[in-house]
Amino acid sequence: MSMRETLALAAALAVGLSLANAADAPRFGQPIAPGDLAPWDISIAPDGVGLPPGSGTPTQGATVYAERGCALCHGEKGAGGPSGPLVGGGPLDRTDRDPVKLIGNYWPYATTIFDFTRRAMPWASPKTLTDNEVYALTAYILALNKIIGENDVMNADTLPKVKMPNRDGFISKYPEKH
Amino acid sequence: MGLRKRRKDARKDGSLSALAPVAGNGLIDRRALLGRGIVFAGAATTGASASLIGAAAEPLANGPWSLGPGVPVPPYGQPSKFEQKVVRTLSNPKLEPRGSAARTPHHLLNGTITPNGLHFVIARGGETEVDPDKHRLVIHGLVKQPMVYTLDALHRYPMVSRISFLECGGNSAPLYSKEPIQGNVQALHGLCSCAEWTGVLLSTLLEEVGVDPKARWFIAEGADLPTMNRSIPLAKAMDDAMIALYQNGEGLNPSNGYPMRLLLPGYEGNMNVKWLRRIKLVEQPVMAINETKQYTILRPDGKAWQFYFPQEVKSFITHPSPGLSMKGPGVYEISGISFSGNGRIAKVEVSADGGKSWARAALQAPVLSKAFTRFRMPWNWDGGPVVLQSRATDEAGNVQPTREAFIAERGPPRGTPNVAAFTMEHCNAITSWGVNASGEVNHVYA
Numbered sequence: 228m229s230m231r232e233t234l235a236l237a238a239a240l241a242v243g244l245s246l247a248n249a250a251d252a253p254r255f256g257q258p259i260a261p262g263d264l265a266p267w268d269i270s271i272a273p274d275g276v277g278l279p280p281g282s283g284t285p286t287q288g289a290t291v292y293a294e295r296g297c298a299l300c301h302g303e304k305g306a307g308g309p310s311g312p313l314v315g316g317g318p319l320d321r322t323d324r325d326p327v328k329l330i331g332n333y334w335p336y337a338t339t340i341f342d343f344t345r346r347a348m349p350w351a352s353p354k355t356l357t358d359n360e361v362y363a364l365t366a367y368i369l370a371l372n373k374i375i376g377e378n379d380v381m382n383a384d385t386l387p388k389v390k391m392p393n394r395d396g397f398i399s400k401y402p403e404k405h
Numbered sequence: 406m407g408l409r410k411r412r413k414d415a416r417k418d419g420s421l422s423a424l425a426p427v428a429g430n431g432l433i434d435r436r437a438l439l440g441r442g443i444v445f446a447g448a449a450t451t452g453a454s455a456s457l458i459g460a461a462a463e464p465l466a467n468g469p470w471s472l473g474p475g476v477p478v479p480p481y482g483q484p485s486k487f488e489q490k491v492v493r494t495l496s497n498p499k500l501e502p503r504g505s506a507a508r509t510p511h512h513l514l515n516g517t518i519t520p521n522g523l524h525f526v527i528a529r530g531g532e533t534e535v536d537p538d539k540h541r542l543v544i545h546g547l548v549k550q551p552m553v554y555t556l557d558a559l560h561r562y563p564m565v566s567r568i569s570f571l572e573c574g575g576n577s578a579p580l581y582s583k584e585p586i587q588g589n590v591q592a593l594h595g596l597c598s599c600a601e602w603t604g605v606l607l608s609t610l611l612e613e614v615g616v617d618p619k620a621r622w623f624i625a626e627g628a629d630l631p632t633m634n635r636s637i638p639l640a641k642a643m644d645d646a647m648i649a650l651y652q653n654g655e656g657l658n659p660s661n662g663y664p665m666r667l668l669l670p671g672y673e674g675n676m677n678v679k680w681l682r683r684i685k686l687v688e689q690p691v692m693a694i695n696e697t698k699q700y701t702i703l704r705p706d707g708k709a710w711q712f713y714f715p716q717e718v719k720s721f722i723t724h725p726s727p728g729l730s731m732k733g734p735g736v737y738e739i740s741g742i743s744f745s746g747n748g749r750i751a752k753v754e755v756s757a758d759g760g761k762s763w764a765r766a767a768l769q770a771p772v773l774s775k776a777f778t779r780f781r782m783p784w785n786w787d788g789g790p791v792v793l794q795s796r797a798t799d800e801a802g803n804v805q806p807t808r809e810a811f812i813a814e815r816g817p818p819r820g821t822p823n824v825a826a827f828t829m830e831h832c833n834a835i836t837s838w839g840v841n842a843s844g845e846v847n848h849v850y851a
Contacts, residue, residue, distance in 0.1 A: 346634075
């Protein structure tokens with residue numbers, strides 16, 4: 228085959244392929260209804276979208292904390308253990324020691340506490356807490372950090388409104404405005 | 406003779422150039438590597454290197470392996486039993502309730518591809534065992550039609566292969582400490598690896614589900630203990646994101662996400678979600694724990710950088726390195742690994758005098774975008790103390806910073822933590838190896 232013929236064939240193949248792509252793009256996915264994927268759709272946006280019904284208080288959270296053995300990893304009242312503390316954390320601009328990034332001094336959104344607790348805790352049996360228990364634990368941790376009051380109720384309405392102390396402490400490196 | 410004069414002489418006269426240094430403390434022109442023994446011929450005639458002509462060899466004899474059959478060839482080959490020390494180091498071998506890290510032994514490997522069993526791992530809940538027949542990938546959110554994919558279904562799409570490095574955002578964090586932490590290259594830089602990944606481009610599947618124009622980000626989520634999740638710009642999905650099914654030709658290693666993982670070439674390791682089961686298209690980032698508490702970089706003023714995605718240009722010398730002692734003065738090959746999350750490596754320079762003078766290293770072909778590129782540099786060590794460094798530049802013009810420049814930007818470290826502590830992320834400063842007169846190599850600051 229001459230060079231010209233080879234090129235012509237390559238061009239024809241390229242056209243053929245692009246046509247094939249447009250007309251017969253592979254479609255092997257199975258459509259699924261939103262209700263059927265709901266058990267996996269656990270994302271919670273910082274504005275609260277995705278938060279489930281239910282509620283909890285710091286007092287209820289203290290009970291769940293004890294019942295579920297949270298202190299084994301996080302210490303009594305979140306003071307710290309093998310997995311680090313849930314309370315405390317000093318200023319972030321200290322020059323004499325490395326600041327420790329904790330919930331009270333660093334986390335920008337309270338919804339992230341609910342989200343991570345629900346998906347990942349307790350470590351040995353994740354996804355076994357009820358939504359009420361997760362709200363209660365979230366309330367307990369926020370109260371230990373003195374971000375909410377001892378009797379404040381956390382639910383889908385109140386949790387996204389909690390303003391974390393370091394809410395405005397982040398600067399996006401990703402160039403797109405969002 | 407001054408360095409400049411010697412360099413000039415080296416260019417004029419090919420035969421004499423062989424061992425003529427092109428930078429301080431004995432670095433030799435990289436083109437000597439192409440001369441097929443020109444270095445050695447030069448050394449033999451000048452007698453410059455005792456290591457090249459050693460004591461006479463012993464008489465040759467047959468080993469027992471040459472005098473009978475071996476063992477049956479196994480169905481899946483394992484490394485030689487003489488290579489048993491070539492293993493990862495583990496941060497959590499008993500799987501206590503915390504994350505696990507496994508570090509690649511770069512000082513015991515060569516080339517650019519990391520074997521699957523030695524690829525670095527960070528896992529929050531140990532190695533996750535997923536049944537491929539029961540695994541599902543769902544794509545939903547801001548799409549026209551949410552879809553579920555089985556592994557069998559994904560195998561019917563056109564596939565692509567690419568060689569890509571992966572690096573943990575916390576790799577090389579030990580360089581951010583007051584005193585140089587004494588660890589080998591595995592301890593300091595073992596949280597990066599490189600493999601050939603094969604799978605289906607995410608853009609192929611997004612075309613099928615139909616992207617709502619409001620979508621700007623997607624959330625990727627795994628099927629592991631914490632259902633690890635990250636927010637990723639949709640632009641990356643349309644660029645080169647892949648649902649990877651194969652790692653170096655075989656199904657993904659379980660530690661690296663079997664049966665499928667997200668591959669985001671050049672982006673922070675944690676975003677390359679393993680055991681991938683869900684992709685949700687959204688307008689805004691979800692502010693997951695790993696993009697707020699973790700993988701955000703605290704600056705000296707108390708503010709933190711967030712969404713710091715590409716792993717920036719980096720290199721480090723693997724040979725020699727701590728634990729690989731020099732065996733007396735003579736000719737050696739310095740070699741190491743370089744890569745950039747922003748594209749191809751353009752050049753790597755090596756210094757043997759702590760950064761006072763530099764010479765360009767040879768780059769081992771092929772030099773691929775967002776992949777390990779090995780560099781090699783011939784070196785005639787005179788037996789004196791030296792400080793070895795490497796400095797990479799990528800095709801976008803990014804230059805690996807000195808440690809001094811890096812610290813100036815990030816603020817001074819306030820302590821010398823444990824080698825496994827991630828005190829700083831995205832640390833790509835130049836590494837210095839001090840070689841002392843007895844040939845021992847140590848991590849130093851220079």
